Amino acid sequence: MTGPGGAAGPGGTAGQGTTAQQGGTGQVGWTNAPLPPRSVVCVGAGTMGAGMALAFALGGSAATMVARRQATLDTAWRRIEQSVGLMTAAGRLRDADTDAVLGRITATTDLDDAELTADLVIEMVAEDVAAKRELYRVIEPLLGPGTILATCTSSLPLAELAAGLARPGQFIGYHWFNPPELVDLVEIVPAKQTAATVTDLVMAFTLAIGKQPVRVAADVPGFIANRLQYALIREAYSLVETGVCTPAEVDLVVTTGLGPRWTVIGPFLSVDLAGLDVHQAVVQQLFPRLSTAADVPPLLAALRADGALGVKGGHGVLGSYDDDQTRAIAERRARVLLGLDSLRGLA
Numbered sequence: 484m485t486g487p488g489g490a491a492g493p494g495g496t497a498g499q500g501t502t503a504q505q506g507g508t509g510q511v512g513w514t515n516a517p518l519p520p521r522s523v524v525c526v527g528a529g530t531m532g533a534g535m536a537l538a539f540a541l542g543g544s545a546a547t548m549v550a551r552r553q554a555t556l557d558t559a560w561r562r563i564e565q566s567v568g569l570m571t572a573a574g575r576l577r578d579a580d581t582d583a584v585l586g587r588i589t590a591t592t593d594l595d596d597a598e599l600t601a602d603l604v605i606e607m608v609a610e611d612v613a614a615k616r617e618l619y620r621v622i623e624p625l626l627g628p629g630t631i632l633a634t635c636t637s638s639l640p641l642a643e644l645a646a647g648l649a650r651p652g653q654f655i656g657y658h659w660f661n662p663p664e665l666v667d668l669v670e671i672v673p674a675k676q677t678a679a680t681v682t683d684l685v686m687a688f689t690l691a692i693g694k695q696p697v698r699v700a701a702d703v704p705g706f707i708a709n710r711l712q713y714a715l716i717r718e719a720y721s722l723v724e725t726g727v728c729t730p731a732e733v734d735l736v737v738t739t740g741l742g743p744r745w746t747v748i749g750p751f752l753s754v755d756l757a758g759l760d761v762h763q764a765v766v767q768q769l770f771p772r773l774s775t776a777a778d779v780p781p782l783l784a785a786l787r788a789d790g791a792l793g794v795k796g797g798h799g800v801l802g803s804y805d806d807d808q809t810r811a812i813a814e815r816r817a818r819v820l821l822g823l824d825s826l827r828g829l830a
């Protein structure tokens with residue numbers, strides 16, 4: 484295993500405290516105040532993997548990233564170091580703590596080297612049922628008796644993912660948001676077979692590392708946040724396609740209007756503040772007129788037919804991006820999220 488920049492890492496050094504009662508029976512549970520997991524393995528070190536490893540390391544856990552290629556891990560380390568730099572500059576992380584946080588993260592391209600007997604193993608590979616299930620087939624026999632296996636899937640039915648598992652009681656949906664080290668919300672989604680103690684323990688781990696868990700009561704595709712987000716995005720495509728506004732204007736409306744308000748007042752508090760009589764009148768006017776399209780929007784289909792991939796391919800809905808622009812966008816987002824976090828204490 485290697486640490487940042489290829490230096491030897493602590494290789495599974497325990498984080499803070501003891502978290503779970505874990506015995507040979509496969510039973511898990513917790514009795515004391517929430518503590519972070521001692522050890523976490525993030526399988527897949529792409530967009531989500533690096534940030535989630537950092538989030539757990541910030542919370543006190545030993546976190547291991549696993550990727551198939553060293554180049555993926557090199558990129559993950561760069562992202563982690565960039566994020567740690569921004570956090571230090573924003574006063575979120577003291578200079579003196581940086582080495583300890585980075586020292587809790589290790590990385591490997593070898594699953595056998597990854598100590599899969601950790602408290603928590605989180606799968607965050609491609610959004611594809613077959614790929615995820617094939618990975619579970621390989622790793623499940625290597626997990627410890629009390630290890631919880633979590634998936635970061637955004638949209639796949641958990642029942643389908645859990646179908647081939649020997650211990651489905653210890654499998655759970657664990658949906659984070661990008662950038663994981665900076666967004667508080669984590670959706671925790673028990674599948675039908677998930678043991679209640681597992682759900683409780685994952686809730687506790689998540690609170691203990693300073694995140695905001697929300698337990699999703701049913702395994703519905705998209706859970707809560709992505710259903711809300713995609714309802715808005717569907718309407719955005721419709722507005723653009725009917726010539727009401729441009730994609731840039733959609734983003735301007737959201738970043739200067741809806742977004743800032745929604746950081747302090749959610750949609751339902753908004754309607755309570757607006758007045759339910761006014762709200763009902765608007766519902767009657769607008770609901771029949773909103774998009775209910777079920778197909779891929781023509782604008783998106785055309786971009787995809789052109790090979791557009793968004794920033795990772797240099798071209799997206801809003802036009803072209805070079806590496807400097809992409810880095811600047813990520814930094815701006817991180818700075819604002821860090822600023823919001825300190826402001827939220829005032830709200």
Ligand SMILES: NC(=O)c1ccc[n+]([C@@H]2O[C@H](COP(=O)([O-])OP(=O)(O)OC[C@H]3O[C@@H](n4cnc5c(N)ncnc54)[C@H](O)[C@@H]3O)[C@@H](O)[C@H]2O)c1
Nearest residue numbers: 527528529530531550551607608609610635636637659661
């Ligand atoms: N990107 C987001 O904003 C976001 C947000 C929430 C949840 N998710 C979910 O997280 C998961 C990962 O998404 P991502 O955006 O990080 O994807 P990504 O493509 O950036 O990274 C996935 C990584 O996993 C690697 N991988 C694939 N199979 C592997 C295997 N068998 N073993 C080890 N590594 C393997 C890939 O090479 C890649 O590096 C998906 O299920 C996605 O839906 C993504």
